[in-house]
């Protein structure tokens with residue numbers, strides 16, 4: 001965005017502190033806008049009464065990298081929209097969209113199964129499920145009819161956003177005939193076919209990927225040409241070379257494009273970037289190597305500036321790594337590391353329920369909390385203030401000591417229990433003795449990973465009298 | 466070449482095209498308009514009819530094409546003559562030709578310290594090679610400046626058999642009882658640049674091995690392999706300073722990395738020992754940039770360590786378990802160092818093995834029913850270590866403490882590739898859409 005301080009924004013707001021935006025003052029709203037925590041549309045007076053001011057602010061507040069939507073309805077994904085080069089400077093917006101491929105030479109059963117695998121993949125993480133974003137349909141046969149059939153089938157069985165992949169305009173046209181109401185991303189326009197592809201995306205008003213593998217001059221030229229023709233929903237693919245010197249160059253191209261967009265304000269190339277880690281499968285013959293390298297390329301591009309990726313492997317290990325690294329990079333660094341310390345009740349604990357100890361590091365807390373509640377374990381959870389450091393590191397660093405645990409447990413009234421025991425994390429085993437001495441409680445060492453608490457409970461709970 | 470276009474059809478098409486230029490133009494009447502395009506809409510013609518009309522002409526050309534009329538021949542004109550105003554067409558005849566370029570970062574003026582580990586006979590040691598890390602003047606692998614030294618990997622060796630994730634253990638089962646053999650295997654078979662010997666048996670709650678006894682293992686490892694080594698304690702803050710002191714003494718002159726000095730133990734002692742016996746200190750803090758600054762400052766001021774005797778470990782959290790904090794902390798430290806903060810401009814080390822603490826790396830299957838199948842853990846573990854390492858490599862990490870051979874191999878291949886030492890391997894990707902089957 002073009003503005004840096006809330007004051008600049010404030011100047012253009014109505015300055016009446018009317019409160020309609022949900023903020024007490026215009027200044028507070030301005031701060032939120034700068035942090036991209038509020039939408040300009042929420043200032044109703046501005047929208048209604050000051051069109052000029054609104055337009056001006058909207059322009060000033062627009063993200064450096066254009067934001068583009070693929071798909072329709074609830075599952076539509078937004079890509080791009082970033083304002084910074086490093087996540088600590090604000091946060092990255094719109095997590096890298098992960099699209100997995102299907103192709104038009106698959107038989108229908110295979111196709112259905114793969115689509116459902118992609119659609120249904122989920123991995124629990126901190127209170128929510130990590131999922132995949134969409135389907136990239138490749139034309140392998142080169143036959144427009146065949147492609148059309150495949151696209152039609154996919155459209156019927158899933159609401160996921162789509163990328164239609166072919167460099168043959170007649171194939172893309174055929175695909176669009178059955179997917180035009182799904183706002184798919186067209187992949188892609190290149191040096192040879194750009195006119196016909198431009199014509200197609202103009203006709204349907206859908207986003208398009210411009211492909212120029214290894215040649216940023218051409219990529220920029222195409223972007224300017226398309227923009228000049230009024231087409232703004234652009235995605236740039238500078239090519240994903242999967243190995244060797246060209247991989248290094250690929251990395252550089254991503255850096256250059258994003259630096260140009262954000263640091264130098266080069267509007268011409270300020271569009272979302274696409275990576276195709278699927279190209280790893282062109283190099284490595286065995287499935288394991290290919291799936292590893294694809295996950296490696298994907299991670300590289302998620303960390304440094306890829307906004308949408310097309311992937312091929314759906315091996316669980318790669319999917320897990322891919323969704324987690326994306327979450328890592330796109331988690332808002334402004335969210336606090338710590339949860340509040342103290343005693344929590346999980347489920348409906350009674351006098352026979354165990355007392356578990358954990359730290360106030362948000363990730364640890366949410367992991368333990370979900371392991372307990374999703375397994376239906378009614379219990380008390382003593383959350384120790386370790387300055388937001390996880391168990392293992394806090395034991396090593398002295399933030400999780402017997403004394404600290406005691407201080408937390410002091411808040412708890414053990415007289416309401418039928419037992420005088422607590423369960424500490426397996427990774428904090430070394431404080432067991434000291435904690436018993438300090439508190440007079442019987443201290444059990446639980447499993448090293450809270451995912452194993454159910455098994456631990458079977459063996460050890462209730463404790464022998 | 467007269468063409469007929471029904472006006473309603475035209476309206477529909479214009480709507481779809483979102484033709485801004487035409488927004489203020491009213492086309493009235495339900496009549497059929499007959500437009501006659503002269504062969505080659507000339508520029509002088511468009512000049513004459515005005516820009517707006519020229520645009521309409523261009524749109525119509527465009528539209529007629531959609532309707533299947535052979536309009537391209539009309540739209541394409543030869544060369545533009547000077548001073549003529551081009552027709553604003555929807556689909557241009559040729560690509561605009563532009564060059565792309567981008568500048569370098571000018572704020573990166575400071576150089577990260579170069580630190581050398583190990584000493585050869587000419588420097589009073591017995592190592593065959595030394596290893597130098599650091600020296601960067603840009604973020605890793607960036608085009609702003611070449612990286613002077615490649616990333617390095619040190620493999621973990623323990624002074625007694627320990628519990629390891631099964632996927633890791635199978636690689637070391639035959640050598641776990643012999644740290645020397647373990648170290649050899651790591652270097653010869655798994656490509657370790659260095660060896661980290663962890664003296665965990667010294668922990669009072671494990672075996673309480675004495676510092677003198679433990680230092681024999683250090684000597685053993687120094688004899689077994691000729692790469693530089695890292696010496697680690699057990700993590701017991703009371704005992705580690707003594708253990709490292711003794712180890713530093715027996716390894717005098719070998720320029721080892723002592724792991725580690727931190728605020729939760731007597732870091733002064735470790736710093737002084739390093740100074741006395743000429744080693745390098747690993748300064749460890751817990752994802753806290755300011756305390757990293759303070760520790761580095763104290764090691765220099767209080768213990769008198771030279772700048773090239775410090776490597777920092779700002780803590781590695783595993784993928785899915787706080788890697789976001791570890792990554793950003795490291796990236797901020799490196800950027801601060803490059804921009805001139807000399808309390809942070811040190812090479813960075815990562816305990817990448819922490820990745821194995823993630824349940825995704827070692828558990829047989831997900832403990833949560835609603836998760837999709839996790840697949841075999843043999844495949845997950847190494848990948849978890851790789852992704853944790855590569856993410857930190859991109860933040861500026863120089864040295865990786867690792868465990869699984871496959872992880873080492875892949876991470877090295879990737880970092881060497883980005884570093885620029887892997888040549889060739891041009892893969893044709895222009896036809897990836899069709900070439901990639903099954």
Ligand code: SF4
Pocket residue numbers: 013014015016017018019020021022023024025026027029030042043044045046
């Ligand atoms: S709605 Fe607009 S005018 Fe009212 S307080 Fe919010 S920012 Fe100010």
